[in-house]
Amino acid sequence: MNLRRPILVVLSVLLITLLGWIWQERVALWAFPDIISAYTAKEYCSCRYVMNNDAEYCHSYVKQWLPTSEFTDDATGKRITVSGMGRSNSAVWVGERQGCRLQP
Numbered sequence: 001m002n003l004r005r006p007i008l009v010v011l012s013v014l015l016i017t018l019l020g021w022i023w024q025e026r027v028a029l030w031a032f033p034d035i036i037s038a039y040t041a042k043e044y045c046s047c048r049y050v051m052n053n054d055a056e057y058c059h060s061y062v063k064q065w066l067p068t069s070e071f072t073d074d075a076t077g078k079r080i081t082v083s084g085m086g087r088s089n090s091a092v093w094v095g096e097r098q099g100c101r102l103q104p
Contacts, residue, residue: 033085036066038102041082045091045100049078079103 022029040062047058055073068084078093080100090103 033087034089036064037068037082037084037087038089038091040064040068040071040084041080041089041091042100042102044073044082045078045080045093048073048080049093050099 044058044062047053047061048055053061066084068082070081070083070088072079072081074080079090080092081088081090091100092103093099094101
């Protein structure tokens with residue numbers, strides 16, 4: 001008995017299903033690279049300038065499985081800029097009651 005044909009049919013169905021799921025979730029998948037740098041910038045800013053933790057602790061706090069390529073901590077302006085997966089985001093400390101906010 002030739003098992004090659006049923007296996008190819010199953011693999012084809014799986015591939016079509018995967019492509020359909022990717023098409024359906026394309027907006028979320030397109031936004032994913034922004035999430036990495038935005039999360040890191042915002043959480044580091046909050047850890048460092050709202051909670052007043054030291055820089056080493058905050059770096060370990062925001063460490064992710066996917067690495068970031070650039071990280072800038074402007075202590076005088078209380079502004080964090082993070083780049084990762086081809087996207088860059090900044091967060092700035094607004095005030096004691098407002099905390100940190102992502103910059104457009």
